[in-house]
Amino acid sequence: MSSLLSRNSNLSLSHEQIQLLEEAPFKLESFSSQLKKLGHFPLKPTEIDILQINMGKMCNQTCRHCHVDAGPDRKEIMSLETLEQCLEIIKNNNISTVDLTGGAPEMNPHFRWFVEQLSPLGVKTIDRCNLTIITANPKYNDLPQFLAQHNVEVVSSLPHYSQNHTDRQRGNGVFEKSIKALRMLNEVGYAKEGNDLKLNLVYNPVGCFLPGNQKSLEQEFKKRLRMDFGIEFNQLFCITNMPISRYLEYLIESGNYESYMSTLVNAFNPSVVKGVMCRNTLSIGWDGYIYDCDFNQMLDLKVESSAAQHVSDFDLNLLTQRHIRLGQHCYACTAGSGSSCGGETL
Amino acid sequence: MAENYYVDSDLSKFPKITEFQKELGDKFFSWYSSVFAEGALTAREKSLIALAVSHAVQCPYCIDAYTQDTLQKGCTEEQMMEAVHVSAAIRGGASMVHGVQMMNKVKKISM
Ligand code: SF4
Numbered sequence A: 001m002s003s004l005l006s007r008n009s010n011l012s013l014s015h016e017q018i019q020l021l022e023e024a025p026f027k028l029e030s031f032s033s034q035l036k037k038l039g040h041f042p043l044k045p046t047e048i049d050i051l052q053i054n055m056g057k058m059c060n061q062t063c064r065h066c067h068v069d070a071g072p073d074r075k076e077i078m079s080l081e082t083l084e085q086c087l088e089i090i091k092n093n094n095i096s097t098v099d100l101t102g103g104a105p106e107m108n109p110h111f112r113w114f115v116e117q118l119s120p121l122g123v124k125t126i127d128r129c130n131l132t133i134i135t136a137n138p139k140y141n142d143l144p145q146f147l148a149q150h151n152v153e154v155v156s157s158l159p160h161y162s163q164n165h166t167d168r169q170r171g172n173g174v175f176e177k178s179i180k181a182l183r184m185l186n187e188v189g190y191a192k193e194g195n196d197l198k199l200n201l202v203y204n205p206v207g208c209f210l211p212g213n214q215k216s217l218e219q220e221f222k223k224r225l226r227m228d229f230g231i232e233f234n235q236l237f238c239i240t241n242m243p244i245s246r247y248l249e250y251l252i253e254s255g256n257y258e259s260y261m262s263t264l265v266n267a268f269n270p271s272v273v274k275g276v277m278c279r280n281t282l283s284i285g286w287d288g289y290i291y292d293c294d295f296n297q298m299l300d301l302k303v304e305s306s307a308a309q310h311v312s313d314f315d316l317n318l319l320t321q322r323h324i325r326l327g328q329h330c331y332a333c334t335a336g337s338g339s340s341c342g343g344e345t346l
Numbered sequence B: 001m002a003e004n005y006y007v008d009s010d011l012s013k014f015p016k017i018t019e020f021q022k023e024l025g026d027k028f029f030s031w032y033s034s035v036f037a038e039g040a041l042t043a044r045e046k047s048l049i050a051l052a053v054s055h056a057v058q059c060p061y062c063i064d065a066y067t068q069d070t071l072q073k074g075c076t077e078e079q080m081m082e083a084v085h086v087s088a089a090i091r092g093g094a095s096m097v098h099g100v101q102m103m104n105k106v107k108k109i110s111m
């Protein structure tokens, strides 16, 4: 598996993806019209207190479902200048949580510097760590100690407690390396009783079905990881796969695109609309542009033009009044118990 | 009439059985959802039982639905296939145990 971009796939172009989603050859009610019926259109933010920063598309893995189309061949990396601008935004706008994502955010050469700057600010810092980066190169081996020292919450993907399922989605050998990394995180105190260091795992289905009940899956994961590997973690977040980028490619190639979209639409749950994450989160791209969420970022749907679109002219007031840009992919956030970067939203 | 007796798109029409008999249909679905809720057995265990029974009654709709459901609940292919073996073992065993009846009869009527 390599990135869509390196294969010159049409799906690496955001407008091609949008066309497939919005002009699908099968009939689906539009997401916006569902919200209109519920009186939630246009969808607006509540307050902005989470900043999700995509530090770059470079990654040591090339997972099959990746919505970022990340991989070792992707060179887009957030610059020091943009990170400095983000820091100013965090300081001046009452941001309570900074969520670092990628690619593998740790591969950004300014990652440690940025975490060190955030540490004294008292904001909650999250590192979306793919686990295998910790053992990928000796220079990353001390990441667990570094993250613990700065009280960074670690959120890591582990789609299944079985090797077979995890490797099918994330690549051969990923499960074994992930287990090793989880042990290293436990060793420095992550998810240990009486310790504040949080280690949360992300489950997303290895295939084209919806995630099951988050609490039950968490219990099963806890039991199996403890029993089989002696590993502890805090919470399991269930995330529905987003029908964009490499996951969209998988859906089309496996002949499941129409049925997956129908599953999402049939599972539309009006009671989770209010809690979609774009209402309290802003997403920043590697080049400093601002998006409603990381998914809109990958579709190149910048925040609407009446709001400030770049970190260099960030305006919280304008951004709080903006209308969120919606599309058919949004159905992945409202299916069943809802889905966000923090798991179920119900 | 459809060309085939079984059409996969019919599965999603299941709730429509209330169109012909609302009261009993509603009661059925309400009871059905209680049956599959977490209880003394977990919803996951119930789903694996349902998968096994689906094979015993050989209902393609149930096999479709409970294959999805068990996967959603995090079951592995190995666990799912073991459930199918349980179903097959009971079906096979049910035939074999009647062999005793056959043997009884043979003994009774033979010299
Ligand atoms: S899903 Fe995460 S770990 Fe996998 S390729 Fe994408 S960014 Fe990398």
Ligand code: SF4
Residues within 6 Å of the ligand: A276, A277, A278, A279, A292, A293, A294, A295, A296, A324, A325, A326, A327, A329, A330, A333
């Ligand atoms: S995809 Fe993004 S914009 Fe759409 S509902 Fe989800 S978080 Fe909001």
